[in-house]
Amino acid sequence: MVNEGPGSGIPDIVIGRLPIYLRALNRMLQEDKEYTSSHDLGQRLGISSAQIRKDLSHFGEFGKQGTGYNVSYLYEQIRHILQVDRQWPMAVVGVGDLGRAIANYRGFVPRGFRVVSLFDADPAKVGDRIGDLTVLSFEVMTTEIKRQGVQVAMVAVPAEAAQQVADQLVEAGVRAILNYAPIMLAVPEDVHVQYIDPVIHLQRMTYYLKP
Amino acid sequence: MVNEGPGSGIPDIVIGRLPIYLRALNRMLQEDKEYTSSHDLGQRLGISSAQIRKDLSHFGEFGKQGTGYNVSYLYEQIRHILQVDRQWPMAVVGVGDLGRAIANYRGFVPRGFRVVSLFDADPAKVGDRIGDLTVLSFEVMTTEIKRQGVQVAMVAVPAEAAQQVADQLVEAGVRAILNYAPIMLAVPEDVHVQYIDPVIHLQRMTYYLKP
DNA sequence: CTAATATTGTTCAACCATTCACATTTAGAC
């Protein structure tokens, strides 16, 4: 089977696991591991081997019976499926402590992303240099994002400002937003949003922390 | 029905949505909204009203027919269920840019958590003051965590160090770990782990970003 | 070469989660 592309009916939950497989495969590459199996991979990730085989089968046949999967080949295939076999320029909006940490993070580039512009509403921060980038004002955000062809943005502003920022990003052509503000964003159907709120994860765990 | 507590068979996916409901309810409180409905709440969150009613029904009957839910009452009930109607002392391990951002974040306290200690392996960082906390060395980590009764920790160290840190945390009595390092942790069954890796979220979105 | 072992891709059954639909209750209008 060769089945790929959006709207082709591959469950979103399957797409959500591919990056996890990718991360594990990358680690295996670093360990100079040449072959793996669904069982091996599943062991590391706490996922059943059947599920891994089924997930991959949505996109093609990547393994060999008896042998398993060539790590480097499978890695490249999944990179291609997820479209991270290229580099996505990314904008970061909000340069507080978190925005700064994001801007300095070295982990994006090897995995398909690169921060190319920083924005903040605070005039006191505009002009600051972080790494080799200069913080820009909200006024130039739309034109700058358009100019650089940015389609992916990370939002690290206070909750109160997040929706307005998102609106401006969408207006400028951004199609994927990773939102760190603790609020749901309303965006057009064709714009993707993912959320990161550490407190949500913490609260999910305390439920189970009975004495 | 009065059904609460771990092992009582409430699906984990339901527990995972409660913090999201809580966040929306908190926002309604700020807006001085007195009543809400499953429909209203679902609208804001992009969740069906039926699902919200069913989720809540696992824990009791919190609404009134015809009227809906009293925001403040439902808020307190969910806070109680999740055990965030108290303050959990929290340790942060790894004081790079991210650890620093976490340590300075003002969003934990109003939602049930408080960072009470910081640790780093780098002797150059030990002794630094961040907010009103002093960075401590790994040597004193176990004793300090035990002394303060910390059960919740956030890990913001490089992937290579994360497993070792987790082992030490578990040894010290930590039962819930929020891991920012891009690697799966092996922990005993009764220890809970949640993961935050922004790149995972980004890669999940680029799949859909076909031209 | 043959037998034994390992592993894939896929089918099917079991399980889990979501949505539908409705009886029931409440508030508010007239």
Place this chain on the structure above:
DNA sequence: GTCTAAATGTGAATGGTTGAACAATATTAG
């Protein structure tokens, strides 16, 4: 006081995801 509209909580139906099992195939050992 009665009627209408709004909303809950839940049982039944639907839809989706996971796991077990197996035929097919590759590798390795003898």
